[in-house]
Amino acid sequence: MTHKLKLLILYIFTISLVLLNKSALSKNNQLTFFKKNKKETKYIEINQKNDPEITTPEQSKDKKKEIYPWLGTVAEVVSLIEQKSFRDVDFADFIQEALKAAMPHVDAHSAFFSKESYQETMESTSGKFSGIGVSVMSKALEDDTLSIIDVIQNGPADKAGLKAGDKIIQVSGESLRSLSTDEVINKLKGEVGTDAELKVVRDKKPLEFKVKRDIIKDQSSICYNITDQNIYYLSLKIFNEPAAKQVKELLEKANAGKANGLILDLRRNPGGILDSAVDMGSLFLPKGSLVLTTKNNAGIVTTEYKTKTNPVLNSNIPIFILIDNFTASAAEILAGNLQYYSKKLIDPKTKKSSLMVFLVGMHSFGKGSVQEVIPISNGCALKLTTLLYFLPDNISTQAKGIEPDFLVKPKIIPSEEMQWVEDLYGKESSLKYHITPEEVFGKAPDKKAKKVKPEEKEKTWEERQKEAINNDVQVKTSVNLINLFNFAKQCNPKLVETREKTLSFLKQNYLTDELFNINKVE
Structure with missing residues (x-):
């Protein structure tokens, strides 16, 4: 065995011993796993249903x-490869x-970062980065x-x-198998002006796109006023550093406009920075x-994370929060907290x-x-799940999620297909030899007249967004529930005082997608 290889095996063994030590560092490398001063350590009653398994000293041994024994196996594998492998091996790789x-x-969220992927990953939470401008789910x-x-x-x-809904299958000719989510994201990023060549699958059809990378100034929130009902719709895409400030400005506008209600859209929000979720809670909840x-x-x-400022939103405004199966992490913290305190806060x-x-x-x-991103030797890093979080009253969302008060499933009508059906089959005038409106009043039909379909201009993002909100069943349900709440508040306030x-x-006066009882009448 070469001297170099012996040093490598010794290094692996030494590092492994360090990992076995019971101390672990936090993000700022200042907080130890157990604090030496017993007075500083906080204990609470443990709910075994929600809490992680506790490791006893015997289990640790x-x-x-x-x-x-497995460290020895690792050393054996390295030694045999070094001595007998036909191909020279880059042991760093x-x-x-x-x-x-x-x-x-x-666990599902832990990962190892090489030096390059670590540097690239750290850019993604700053709110400003060079990429293509998409949110993705983990793979x-x-x-x-x-x-x-x-x-x-x-x-x-x-x-x-x-x-x-598009599914990326290739980035610049490279398939995604064996790549982590972070590695794929890093490949989507690059220098401003360069092209990211993507192959995606949409409705079982392969499509190709060439996307020019640019600086992404991520406006994490967007707000609309549904003017007929004076209800404010606020969509929050991700919890990054600028998010709380952006939302605060939008809530102040809702207050100034004397809104009848607020719809907070957290659908497809994958979460983000934990501190951002806490700052967001401060906008709605009492200080402390x-x-x-x-x-x-x-x-x-x-x-323990507590709100630090007084709430911004007028407490008289009913809030309806939209969630779905992509609402995760920090988004669940905010939704779960507002739901919890709504039950508990009684004047x-x-x-x-x-x-x-x-x-x-x-x-x-x-x-x-x-997860903590922990820098390690050689410029690499570990993303490691080190903590579980609990909402007030020791409530855990891990692998359980949050249940909505009103179950409303998304109902998406493919507009292009529906337009095709309407043009060919969906009306009397689409039938061959139909009686025309002119014939109804005794006039001869104009056989020479041809229907000229007006040329459709490509819609802007703003137009598409407004159209999507108008056709969104979950948004419309929330609008109707807010209107019903305000109607009861005016006519019989006792119905909605808690x-x-x-x-x-x-629930008694508005049916959603929850099953209702049906009895056969004999």
């Missing part, structure tokens, strides 16, 4: 006994690929596709014609409200609810974990 393949076995290494869940307004992808706690793998509370004098919040849509994703009464009243 068993784990060490299990790991030591070999070990990095092995770690990349191993990390998903830790496993063995998956062949990466699904686009949203397209940024007037971004490169939007201009090129990419749509939510507990937003969430995080616990380590010993079930010990490591951090002691009037006995009325101080905050009226209801969730509409589908069951959310169920990501209740927190959240519990309001929920009962709305």
Whole structure:
């Protein structure tokens, strides 16, 4: 065995011993796994249904006994490859690929970053980066596709014609199998002005796009006023650094406009920065409200996050939050908190609810974990799940998600197909030899007249967005529920003085997609 190889094996063994140590560093490398001062350590009653499994000292010893023999196996593999492999092996690449393949076995969100992928990944949370302007869902290494869940307004992808629901199968000629989500995202990024060549699948058909990369100034939120009802619609795409400031400005406009209600759209929102979710909660909740706690793998509370400012939104405004199965992580924290406090906040004098919040849509994703990106040697990094988060009252969303108050399934009508059906079959005038309106009043039909279909101009993103909101069943349901709430508030305020009464009243008078009882009449 060469001296170089012995040093490599010794290095692997030494690093492994370090990993076995019970101390672990936080993001700022200042907080140890257990704090030495017992007074600083916070304990709470553990709900075994929600909490992670606690590791006892005996279990820790068993784990060490299990790991030591396998370290020897790793050394054997490296030694045999070095001595007998016909092909020369780049051990730096070999070990990095092995770690990349191993990390998903830790949990679904953990990953290994090479030096290059680590540097590129850190750019994505700044709110300004060079890319194509899409939001995507995570993929496993063995998956062949990466699904686009949203397209940024007037971004490169939007201009090129990419749509939510498209599945990317190739980037610049490279298939996506064996690539992590972060690696695919990094390939979509690049220098401003360069092209990202994509192959996607849409409605089972392969399509190709050439997207010119540009600086993405991500407007994470957008707001519209539904003027006939004076209801404000606020869509939040991601929880990044600028998000809370943008939403605050939009809420202030809703206050100034004396809105009858607010629709907060968190659908297809994959989450983002944890602090951003806490800042967002401060816009709606009383100062000092507990937003969430995080616990380590010993079930010990490591951090409590509370709101720091007074709320911005007028508490008299009913809030309906749209969620779906892509609403995850930080988005679930906000939705879950507003739903929780809406149940708990009761004015002691009037006995009325101080905050009226209801969730509409589908069951959310169920990501209740927190990842740390931890720098390690050789410029690499680990993204490791180190904590689970809990909403107030020790509520965990992990693998359970949040249940909506009103189940409303999305109903999408493919407009192009419907237009084709309408033109050919959907009306009397499409039938051959039909009686024309002229003949109804005794006039001869003008056989020479030909119907000239007006040339359709390509719609702007703004026009498409307004059209989508107008055709959105979940948005319309929320508008109707807000109108019904305000009607009851004017006519019989006692029906809606608390959240519990309001929920009962709305469910009795407005049917959604929840099953209702049917009895056969004999």
